[in-house]
Amino acid sequence: MKVWKLIPLLFIVFICSCGKENKKQESLTYKHKLVVYATDEFRKSGLEHSIIPDFQKKHNCQLEVILFRNTAELSKAVKNRDNYGKYDLAIGIDNSFAFSETLAVNFVPPESFDKELLIQETVFDPYLRFIPYAYSNLSLVYNTSLVKNPPQSFGELQDAKYLSQIAICDPQTSGLGRSMLFWSVALFGTQGYEHLWKSLRKNIYKTYSNYNEALETLKRGECSFIIGYNTTPAFLQELDPLNRNFEVSMLKEGSFQYIEAIGIHRGTKKSSLCNKFVDYFLSSEAQKMVIYKLGMFPANRKTLLPMHFSAIPFISYSVNDRLSQATIQEQINAWLDFWERLFGYQVAKGL
Template sequence: MKRFPVLIIILALALTSCGKKDDKPKVPANLPASKLSILAIQQFRSSGLEAIITREFSRLYNCSITTTTYPTSHELMEAASSDSCIADLVIGIPGSFAYGDSLDQYFLPVKDLQVNKFSRELSYDPADPLIPYGFANLAIVYNERQIDIPPTTFGDLQDARYISQMAICDPNVSGLGRSSLIWTRALFGEDGFRMLWLSLRKNIGKKLEAPEEGLKALESGQYAMIIGLNTYSAWLKEQDPNLDYFKSVIPGEGSFIYTEHTAIHKNSANPKIAKAFIEYLISPGSQKTMVYKLGLFPANSTTELPLSFARIPIYSHSTHHKLDKTAINEGIKGWLDFWNDLTNFRIN
């Protein structure tokens, strides 16, 4: 009878160990030394994600990693698309730049990824060399201490009570900004989106180069709202529970999915280790770290979410499929020209 409690403990431990999730990919033993060269968006470093991900990957794979970062999406894409680019991997490619600039020619396809684990919202194509690692819906993010009646539609957002209260990322250099421009074009058509931005211009207080600047402007109270991501309010609260007064709303007309990708560069000297890094980045353990550091939903649907993220409702009415790649390739230059003329007051 004295042994009965011991047997219960042993069984409990066995059941627990059997149910434990393997969050990291299997790593072969005694790997030879290797090197990996990465080009990345600055947020990969400033968020702290680089330090965590690369340190552990280097240890597991006996790999020396060098990372070069760029402050804007535009500068990252310029570097990656240069004929003289020498890199194995690029991290931080926004889907909105891939649409507009046809970047596929600079990257290698990645075979045998477990695509069944990708979130259905991403509609990932295995033939696409760009591998998504995070996403969210575009939304209006606001400070409820400054905005007592938040906009719930783009029609509301045009109201003069929001004059100079909104900061927005520049679509020329920011992936988030370009996504916002494409979003409104998908919603309202060629003439409608121009009329919308003409009406919104009075409410834009500042153009920003990177999403991090928008969050800082929002937290400081400099601006009452930004066009950002529907995860931002939960992400800010995860970092500081007292920041519970930032809210997000997806306009009633519909949303748009913002995605970030990684890809193996065509000039990679070590595509096998680059693929191993991608597999590590989209493993549940790394994806969970990415959620906390970047504030994006994980591309890998098997990733455990923080409770605040799990409570964000799924938004099914997204317009990111309304414009195909050909339409965006043909239209993006004209849309950017319009934006520049608008914000520089060359048109009325």
């Protein structure tokens, strides 16, 4: 057969294949769409991939996730008036940034949500403009191959034998870091917290912009301690049952509860779909992924905990209520200015 006779046949094949491709594209087209603001951790942890596809399939709804490097940048985007009405949900705002940046005014409570589903200690906004989905208590996480008898108090942690051995998170950018700062103020007051950090300064190895960077430093043995989640050792053991290199010391002065939440944007025009996503995100099925991806407790009290999480002692003594929201809003700039003067020079560059 001559080549010129093949041209019509090839044209028909091309048209048919294009038709099939268009049908394939149509099958991936969703009827609805939600725009979600979130921190990078939502994607890097694997939580996004673990829960988003199932919701999209069930509700014929695309979720466009717009990521921000850290909690500070997410908060800035939420407060930016130019973004009003441009997104529907925000994921990853913690209780420390919610209070200090006065973020609740940008969100509305769900139209219908069973508050009894939540562990009550995690509800930091009584109006549920922020719905908690994950939490942990702050503690001293240490490498057991480097430390046999860890400090039991902030007083012991100041000992010179721990010179340059503690990794911490930056309260300028990190929700955990800001919670750590609030923890120190709640324990030692608006004057005593300065004395504490000045005394600890010699023992601080580096300051990190997020918790994962600090944790990787601990894993590599570059430092002996990090101030982090009391759930971290259990999380690492769930990923690898043979990993018994990390433990926590719950410092005797009392703990501080770190809580992450989801919020429905006040400017959304898709409140019904937003409510469906909140219900889905807080379901036991999705909450299991909070454990395995974020390494924290789920806020849904009916979620079945895996073995190592079940063994974590219940922490009843948290000092969050020692700091009022009014005090936080009045003093936050002074606290962060002090921190910048003391530690701003040593923030580690990202991995």
